[in-house]
Amino acid sequence: EAQVTQNPRYLITVTGKKLTVTCSQNMNHEYMSWYRQDPGLGLRQIYYSMNVEVTDKGDVPEGYKVSRKEKRNFPLILESPSPNQTSLYFCASRDRGRNTEAFFGQGTRLTVV
Amino acid sequence: SQQGEEDPQALSIQEGENATMNCSYKTSINNLQWYRQNSGRGLVHLILIRSNEREKHSGRLRVTLDTSKKSSSLLITASRAADTASYFCATDGNQFYFGTGTSLTVIP
Numbered sequence: 001e002a003q004v005t006q007n008p009r010y011l012i013t014v015t016g017k018k019l020t021v022t023c024s025q026n027m028n029h030e031y032m033s034w035y036r037q038d039p040g041l042g043l044r045q046i047y048y049s050m051n052v053e054v055t056d057k058g059d060v061p062e063g064y065k066v067s068r069k070e071k072r073n074f075p076l077i078l079e080s081p082s083p084n085q086t087s088l089y090f091c092a093s094r095d096r097g098r099n100t101e102a103f104f105g106q107g108t109r110l111t112v113v
Numbered sequence: 114s115q116q117g118e119e120d121p122q123a124l125s126i127q128e129g130e131n132a133t134m135n136c137s138y139k140t141s142i143n144n145l146q147w148y149r150q151n152s153g154r155g156l157v158h159l160i161l162i163r164s165n166e167r168e169k170h171s172g173r174l175r176v177t178l179d180t181s182k183k184s185s186s187l188l189i190t191a192s193r194a195a196d197t198a199s200y201f202c203a204t205d206g207n208q209f210y211f212g213t214g215t216s217l218t219v220i221p
Contacts, residue, residue: 004155033209035211040213041213042201042211042212042213042214043156043201043211045208045209045210048208048209058208088153090155090156092156094209098143098144098205099143099144099161101146101158101161102146102148102203102209103158104155104156104157106154106155107153107154107155109153
């Protein structure tokens with residue numbers, strides 16, 4: 001089954017404790033991205049990757065890092081989480097080229113206290 | 114921000130009625146897509162309309178696109194309680210941007 005898998009689904013952590021949210025897709029998609037979703041703000045792109053070893057900042061990259069060492073994986077790293085990073089995070093992937101749909105993971109609800 | 118804007122932010126209708134949501138955007142696009150999100154879950158793709166298309170249908174969904182006005186609408190006909198969800202438009206140009214969403218409630 002074609003899918004994007006995020007882990008964990010829920011995470012409560014303390015300020016400053018490094019964490020990683022994993023994302024993996026099994027569709028051989030070149031393009032992967034991370035979004036955060038906050039009430040009233042919709043989905044805002046954090047980082048995206050057009051292919052292996054190619055990553056770029058989205059609209060809200062501050063406080064986040066990503067890496068793309070393999071095509072299927074695109075982890076999101078919070079080196080020093082802060083309470084304003086409490087949010088619902090989504091990973092998505094899509095095939096290269098025009099007119100392709102995005103596939104989303106089920107989301108990671110992060111709370112930073 | 115290059116996000117789209119959906120209108121209305123929230124919509125409540127009776128089962129069987131039609132629901133219309135609108136999306137306005139700012140940039141030139143290759144296509145515009147609509148997604149559905151059940152509460153707190155991942156987004157699911159509904160329909161894609163290309164920039165050279167004006168209208169597209171899929172089951173009970175009808176999407177229109179007016180590139181001169183940079184706007185799109187999603188019509189859900191004969192709504193059901195199971196259609197209760199948030200609906201987002203996404204513009205696909207140089208980047209992929211989502212709107213702020215319309216929360217639809219269908220009352221049985």
